Amino acid sequence: MKLTATILGLLCAAALTVNAADKKKAAELTAEQKTLMKELTEKYDSNKDGKLSPEEKKAISADDQKKAQEAKLPGFAAAAKKKEKK
Numbered sequence: 001m002k003l004t005a006t007i008l009g010l011l012c013a014a015a016l017t018v019n020a021a022d023k024k025k026a027a028e029l030t031a032e033q034k035t036l037m038k039e040l041t042e043k044y045d046s047n048k049d050g051k052l053s054p055e056e057k058k059a060i061s062a063d064d065q066k067k068a069q070e071a072k073l074p075g076f077a078a079a080a081k082k083k084e085k086k
Contacts, residue, residue, distance in 0.1 A: 029073075036071050040064060 029037065043064070044056050052060075057075070060068070068076035 033071050033073055036067060037073060040068060040073075 040060065041050065041052055044052060044060055046056055046059070047053070052075075065076065
């Protein structure tokens with residue numbers, strides 16, 4: 001029982017840490033980046049959870065991917081490099 005409670009506590013702490021990091025990244029975006037991120041999310045967020053999952057990012061057109069890279073949106077440079085390698 002103690003082990004289960006400890007593991008659950010650690011998982012909750014990890015989830016809170018990840019959530020705080022995501023919020024910090026969002027707060028650091030410029031107005032232009034926020035606008036572009038909102039547009040991309042509205043266009044490609046197929047499950048309407050307010051976030052772009054890796055699968056949803058794969059569906060982004062080359063033009064939109066280029067816009068995201070040029071705006072230096074976090075998480076888009078890696079996706080582009082993966083597409084180039086294929």
